Amino acid sequence: MAKARTVFVCQQCGSQQSRWMGRCPDCGTWDSLVEQTERRDVTPRSRSAVPGMQSRPVGLRDVAIGGFVRLPVLGSEFAGVLGGGLVPGSVVLIGGEPGIGKSSLLLQAAAHFAEHVGPALYVSAEESVQQIKLRAARMGLEPEHLLVYSETNLNVILDQIAALKPHLVVVDSIQTVYLDEISSAAGSVSQVREGALRLLRLAKDHAIPMFLVGHVTKEGTIAGPRVLEHIVDVVLYLEGDRFHQYRLLRGVKNRFGSTDEVGVFEMTAQGLCEVPNPSQAFLSERTADAPGSAVAVTMEGTRPILVEVQALTASSASAQPRRTANGFDMNRLLMLVAVLTKRVGLPLFNQDVYVNIVGGLRIDEPAVDLAVAVAIASSFRNQRVHPDLAMVGEVGLAGELRSAGQLERRLMEASGLGFTRALCPETAHPPRVDGLDVVMARALADAIEIALHNPGVQHGSARGAPDAGSQTAAPDSVSGDQ
Numbered sequence: 001m002a003k004a005r006t007v008f009v010c011q012q013c014g015s016q017q018s019r020w021m022g023r024c025p026d027c028g029t030w031d032s033l034v035e036q037t038e039r040r041d042v043t044p045r046s047r048s049a050v051p052g053m054q055s056r057p058v059g060l061r062d063v064a065i066g067g068f069v070r071l072p073v074l075g076s077e078f079a080g081v082l083g084g085g086l087v088p089g090s091v092v093l094i095g096g097e098p099g100i101g102k103s104s105l106l107l108q109a110a111a112h113f114a115e116h117v118g119p120a121l122y123v124s125a126e127e128s129v130q131q132i133k134l135r136a137a138r139m140g141l142e143p144e145h146l147l148v149y150s151e152t153n154l155n156v157i158l159d160q161i162a163a164l165k166p167h168l169v170v171v172d173s174i175q176t177v178y179l180d181e182i183s184s185a186a187g188s189v190s191q192v193r194e195g196a197l198r199l200l201r202l203a204k205d206h207a208i209p210m211f212l213v214g215h216v217t218k219e220g221t222i223a224g225p226r227v228l229e230h231i232v233d234v235v236l237y238l239e240g241d242r243f244h245q246y247r248l249l250r251g252v253k254n255r256f257g258s259t260d261e262v263g264v265f266e267m268t269a270q271g272l273c274e275v276p277n278p279s280q281a282f283l284s285e286r287t288a289d290a291p292g293s294a295v296a297v298t299m300e301g302t303r304p305i306l307v308e309v310q311a312l313t314a315s316s317a318s319a320q321p322r323r324t325a326n327g328f329d330m331n332r333l334l335m336l337v338a339v340l341t342k343r344v345g346l347p348l349f350n351q352d353v354y355v356n357i358v359g360g361l362r363i364d365e366p367a368v369d370l371a372v373a374v375a376i377a378s379s380f381r382n383q384r385v386h387p388d389l390a391m392v393g394e395v396g397l398a399g400e401l402r403s404a405g406q407l408e409r410r411l412m413e414a415s416g417l418g419f420t421r422a423l424c425p426e427t428a429h430p431p432r433v434d435g436l437d438v439v440m441a442r443a444l445a446d447a448i449e450i451a452l453h454n455p456g457v458q459h460g461s462a463r464g465a466p467d468a469g470s471q472t473a474a475p476d477s478v479s480g481d482q
Contacts, residue, residue, distance in 0.1 A: 008033040009189045014225025036184040071117055071167075071209065074109040077264060077274040081236060081249050083257015086113075086168075089207040090256060091200050093174075093229065095214040095222040096238035101247055101265075101272055102213050103127075105238065106170045107136060108271045109211070114146040118167035121160070125152040125176035139271040152186065154179050154195050158202055165206060171199065173213035175223060187215075189225045196231045229253060241327075244360030246281070247272060248300065260301040279306035279417055282359045288387035292379030294451070295390045295419070296371030297410040298363050304406070304413035306390060308358040309368065311375035313351045321350060327357030328372060329364055336373050336395060343399030344445045346380055367404035369395035370423065373444055374451045383452045390414040391423045391451070399444045403428035411436055423447055 008017045011034055013027040023030050070085025079085050082092070096102045107122060114120040120143075124132055132148045147166065151157050154177040161169055171177065177195055178186035185191070196212070203210045212232065214222040222229060229235050235253040240246055249263040265272040266281070275281050283306055287293060292311045297304055309328075316322065325333045333355055340346045355372055357363055370393035378385050392410050394402040403424075404410070408431045411422055415436040424430045426440040441447035 007036055009036050010034075011189060014189050014193065014227050034188070036188060036190055071113070074105075074112045075274050078105075078109065078249065080261045081251050081263045082234065083254055083261075086209045087233070087256045088209055089204050090233040091196075091203050091210045091212060091231070092234040092236060093212045093214050093222065093232040094236045094238060095216050097216055097220070097242065099242045100238050100240060101267055102238055103172055104135065104139065104267075104271050105249075105265070106172065106211050106213065107132070108139065108141065110168060110170050111136070111141040111143040111146050113168045114143040119145040119147065119164070120168040120170070121147045121149060121164060121166040122170045122172070123149045123151060123157055123160075124172045125150070126172060138269070141271075152177055154198060158198060161202060161208070162206070166208065168209055168211075169199075169203075170211045171213065173215060174199075174228070175215045187223070192228055193225050193231070196228050200231055239362060241360030246275065246278070246359050246361065248361065250300075258301075262300040262303060264300075264305075279304070279413060282307050282361070283417070286358070289384055291382050291384050292375050294371040294375040294378065294385045295414075296363075296368045297390050297392045297414055297422075298365055298368055299404075299406055299410065302406075302409075304410045305361075306414060306417060306419075307361055307363065307368075309371045309375045310356045310358060311372065311379045312354040313348065313376060313380045314354075316350055316352045318352075321348075322352040322354075324352075324354045326355065327360065327362050328355050328368070332366070332369065333372070335397070336369060336376065339395055339397060339399055339444065340373060340376060343443075344377070344448060346377060348376075348380065351380065365404075366394035366402075367392050367410075369393065370401060370425075370444070370447060374423075374448055377448045378452060381452060385451050386421060386453075388418070388420040389423055389451060390419045390421070391447075393423070393425045393428075393447070395444055401425035401427070401441060401444060401447060407431070408433070411438065423451060 010024040012029040015026040110120040175187040239248045247265045251259040264275040264278040371391040411433045426442040
């Protein structure tokens with residue numbers, strides 16, 4: 001017997017209210033409650049047993065975990081983010097902006113799984129089987145045991161999965177499938193939550209690993225109720241600029257491993273390819289003798305990556321000069337500009353400042369502060385940074401430099417790529433690394449003078465550019481490109 005009821009569901013947090021209110025009492029969002037009619041089966045029924053569930057409590061030492069084997073999935077980069085492989089019965093949610101490569105990555109993963117492990121089912125509620133075939137042919141994928149299916153009714157999809165019993169299932173996407181017994185539209189809070197629960201129950205019952213594709217909002221978070229991320233076992237984000245070739249697969253939740261790993265991929269005509277040495281790839285097009293360019297050693301999880309930081313300052317006729325950041329936090333850029341003006345003495349009040357992280361990466365860790373500040377000072381003074389210098393350090397409001405974590409791994413990565421000098425905070429106590437001269441500075445002003453001191457190089461001139469020495473000040477003075 002089914003019983004219908006009307007509820008008001010918050011589109012932001014997923015909470016349910018019995019009546020409409022202008023403001024959600026749980027999350028405080030205005031005009032977020034939407035009326036929905038649900039039909040619930042009130043007939044008593046037994047709950048399906050999940051493998052591994054016990055009828056009584058047992059001691060932790062008595063729990064047997066034999067037979068727990070991870071399944072291979074699309075190379076070491078993808079497997080590393082998952083914690084070493086795909087766990088049977090796990091549900092993995094992958095989110096990312098439109099066009100970033102989610103469907104291509106999962107089609108490659110399903111094809112690789114079907115070729116090396118067993119039959120895989122790729123379900124698309126957004127594309128026809130002909131479109132999937134064209135994309136697979138473009139990437140050179142023709143596995144024998146990969147099944148493709150185009151369907152939006154989740155009940156039909158569940159019946160097909162139960163009948164075929166594939167070794168892997170991909171559902172693209174969770175926001176476009178729907179259940180008949182819920183009257184709200186596909187993508188609503190009720191549909192997304194109940195659909196994810198049904199797929200989770202089926203995955204646990206039959207030990208079938210599943211990948212779910214999730215749409216994201218304009219803020220970059222996965223659309224739908226927050227409870228969706230609590231239901232699944234693993235949550236991954238595919239990040240990057242769709243107009244650049246590099247992508248980062250980052251884990252934000254993993255019940256079977258660490259979330260400190262990231263995978264780096266390159267978008268090609270054959271799909272997403274692994275990048276075994278991302279530092280070398282990000283620095284491959286670097287122009288070392290141009291002012292405004294610096295190299296930072298950042299950490300993505302447990303992996304050190306060297307990236308090029310570019311900065312440009314230009315005289316502004318506006319009363320409010322522009323501050324633009326691409327791949328770097330805007331609030332942190334404003335702070336660094338203030339520190340350079342107040343503590344270092346660079347008059348940036350009439351300068352437009354632009355900062356760009358090359359390669360389309362998004363970097364949030366404070367250890368990149370030193371490279372960003374040095375790049376801005378290099379562009380303002382029209383002096384290049386030492387081409388073999390890598391930088392690590394956080395900048396404080398007093399102009400002091402603060403140490404960063406995992407410094408030894410950062411320096412070893414810089415040395416392995418041929419860098420001969422490294423600039424670090426004096427408080428970091430850096431270890432000795434063969435072939436790397438570590439220079440320490442306590443304040444940002446000292447670090448800038450060290451980074452911009454180029455013996456034997458005519459300041460203010462770049463290769464192929466006219467001499468600008470008349471516009472360059474001595475190291476103890478300040479000048480701009482006015």
